[in-house]
Amino acid sequence: MKTYTNTGSKDTRSGFGAGLTELGKRNENVVALCADLTGSLKMDEFMANHPERFFQVGIAEANMMGIAAGMTIGGKIPFTGTFANFSTGRVYDQIRQSIAYSGKNVKICASHAGVTLGEDGATHQILEDIGLMKMLPGMTVINTCDFNQTKAATLAIAEHNGPVYLRFGRPKVPNFTPENQEFKIGKAVQLTEGTDVTIVATGHLVWEALEASKVLADSGISAEVINIHTIKPLDDKAILESVSKTGCIVTAEEHNYYGGLGESVARVLSQNHPAPQEFVATNDTFGESGTPAQLMDKYGLNSAAIQKAAKTVIARK
Amino acid sequence: MPNIEELQDLTTQVRRDILRMVHKVNSGHPGGSLGCAEFFVCLYNEIMESKNGFNMDGIDEDIFFLSNGHISPVYYSVLARSGYFPVDELNTFRLIDSRLQGHPTTHEGLPGVRIASGSLGQGMSVAIGAAESKKLNKDNHLIYSLHGDGELQEGQNWEAIMYAAGNNIDNLIATVDLNGQQIDGSTDNVLPMGNLKSKFEAFGWTVLEIEEGNDISSILQGMAKAKTLTGQGKPVCVLLKTVMGNGVDFMMHTHAWHGKAPNDEQLEIGLAQNIETIGDY
Known part of the structure; x- marks a missing residue:
């Protein structure tokens, strides 16, 4: 990997x-x-x-x-x-x-x-x-x-x-993508190859998705991590290609699941390739004061939340 | 010297256009449109320096922004009669697939329009942005804008008014159509705005009043004076005192015709008071 x-x-x-x-x-x-x-x-x-x-x-x-x-x-x-x-x-x-x-x-x-x-x-x-x-x-x-x-x-x-x-x-x-990279608007970036579950993440959740994929690998789950930096226009093709292979998907974002990346992905799947999906996102709530790490933990926006969602969605296949 | 009689004839024709446009689709805003007919005719024929054809960037020419977009009938009529698009297109006002939307937009590519307006209170900021752009481009032409008086109740205006004075936007002439009327009644009844001249001056603007905002000579004289006040470190505000519904007796001095179209009979009365001059569309 x-x-x-x-x-x-x-x-x-x-x-x-x-x-x-x-x-x-x-x-x-x-x-x-x-x-x-x-x-x-x-x-x-x-x-x-x-x-x-x-x-x-x-x-x-x-x-x-x-x-x-x-x-x-x-x-x-x-x-x-x-x-x-x-x-x-x-x-x-x-x-x-x-x-x-x-x-x-x-x-x-x-x-x-x-x-x-x-x-x-x-x-x-x-x-x-x-x-x-x-x-x-x-x-x-x-x-x-x-x-x-x-x-x-x-x-x-x-x-x-x-x-x-x-x-x-x-x-x-963490700063982990290449320096002086070419940024293509609307083009997803495949970070890891996997066969059991697709994880598409945006923003701060991308690193968390990579961390999750390492832990999942230890328990024998092969995750394909895709970075969606452009939510609109969405790279439908990259998402569909990956889900055709893995059969399920987790979306991860630091945003309410109403109106977020996850809903955009759900639309693409429901129209083209219906498949189980789990959402890592905030659940129709406002935030609160705290450190970033505390808040990511409390609102379920980290590697642990992604691992859990991956296992849940695989079980639904 | 401008030919006042020709401008008057054009104004009468514009009034006919306004009445016929809103009557045809039984919707639109004749009151404010009629009140500003003289101003638009003067602006596009005498006051602004414009190049032939339309270019969005408006380099090396004066630029106008309509903030109170609901008076689109007068805007469309004067744009068409200034050659921006065919006069016949006025027939399509507010119809499906038209470039002449209920409120002006760039979205359908209508020549002459540089910003969408309709949701009120946004035009002053846009005009300031265009004025800043002209300064960066070392283009000495001016930005003109028009705002309703009721529209000044929107708070964004006062952010913009504060910015313009604080940043010496002295290539902008913002005109307020001071007709004292808005949808629900007189501006004094809906939300009194106090002394607008004092307010603009307190914010650091130079203010010029045109008492007879429906008199072509007064407008030309006032706007010529306004031009001389530009380039002196301060934005310029013109308070243009107009009569809503001007030129159609039963529409004058009332808010009732702010956003209501005349019926067949009322149209005939209005047209009879404004005899065809240079030709209907």
């Missing part, structure tokens, strides 16, 4: 910051907007390098989305930065009308997604954002799993013409 090494834990938001810094040098049309969270979003370096292309809008996210939409008129490629909660639910109608329906080339970059935001608690921990954003026609939805992938995704979305939601997080997590 192919194994992966953590080359040093880093936060995914720093991957975004590194990508944005590189974009600033590469593409003079890239502009960045932030709603009073420049440090948290790791946009400082871009701001320092290109003060004329950095726009501090203050604590006014609705205005930020509108300004970003307007800046595309004249050829700019705006990257907005704030927490996932304030990037989506707070400004849904602005995104819907001024960005998505208007077909504007805005990149909505959202940090601190999910419960791993930690101690700030449920007011800041959005678990509904993937659902909100994937429902918008024409919106591309990406949730990256580590520093290197987030940096690569940040570079890739600048080359894509159309609105994008890029979701990443706050805590330091």
